[in-house]
Amino acid sequence: MVSTTLNNAQYFPWNWTITSIDPAVHQCPPASSLLGTFAAVNGIVSVIAVIFGHRIILQKISCGMFGKKGSRAWTYMWLLPVGLQLSANAIIAAVIKRTAGYHADFKIWQLMLFLVARPRLSWIVLGGFAFQARKPSRKRSEPLIPVPYASPGFKASSPSLQPYGSVYSMGSYDQSSYSVDHLLQTSPNPSIYAPATTDDTSDDYPWWSAFMSQFIGEFMLQTIALYIMGLTAHFASGHGYYEISKRKLYHSLPHGAHMMYAGALYYLVAGSGFLLFASLFIFFNIRASKYIAKANTPAIVLVLVLLLVSTWMGSWIFWAGFVKLAGNLYCPPKLIHQGVIWIIFSTIGIVLGAGM
Known part of the structure; x- marks a missing residue:
């Protein structure tokens, strides 16, 4: 089993690994725990986003400092969620590298960029609430x-x-x-x-600022993630792993490798469409003096489903294949610590990203 896992290193487009020096003392977490950490973080952060991404709730807990109606601070506050996500990844990389009993030969920036490709859900959940308008107050x-x-x-x-x-x-x-x-x-x-x-009769979309800052931030993070996905797809293409005509080579690949390469390619194709749509959507809303778009429920549901089956699903396929292929070659310690770091930094990004 160990020799098979070591042989799987040849299918990686990178040369770093995270291994336990003594598996009897420091056991590697199973693939279900690694993916379960992502799922738990997604669920918790999504709930937090709905609560603290609400303009009025944020306005009350910040004593009026944040959550101002009609604020367009999201046009630049998206920098904070992006910076916080990269910072969280860098801290996690440093924690892994400095944990005794493990051999981690990556550089901090390598794992930081690699973790950018993890699936994130809160921005899609906020999108489901962003178009919900509060009834305006009467004169x-x-x-x-x-x-x-x-x-x-x-x-x-x-x-x-x-x-x-x-x-x-x-x-x-x-x-x-x-x-x-x-x-x-x-x-x-x-x-x-x-x-x-x-006169308080103007439309109020209490989740709009939080959604836009997260949406633009996700746009930037997914642009960065294209580096990892492109590197993986280029590696697989260069070795002929996508060529079904080479039946012997194609069928000799481990199932995890098939998933990882397929997820990377799917991410690139679906991500191109998403990034094109996102860039136009962001450009339109930045140019608009105020939020004037109207959307009906079927249209919102359709867009959210498309987002779920595009880059978000591509990220899951990529990571599911990677952890299955890597086995003991990707043995990160302190999964709970990683999850807590992501939750804390994501929450700060949601609160600050909602705007002043």
């Missing part, structure tokens, strides 16, 4: 601030009873000076006596 008018009543003949005994100008005089009470017009003219802040009308 409301506040009445004039009540003017204190004073009976005829009232005489003020102190200048402190003269709030604005000569509403009350030191002599006899002048009822004509008690009019609203007089208050508006003599008050140092006449606006407090005017009817306060607020």
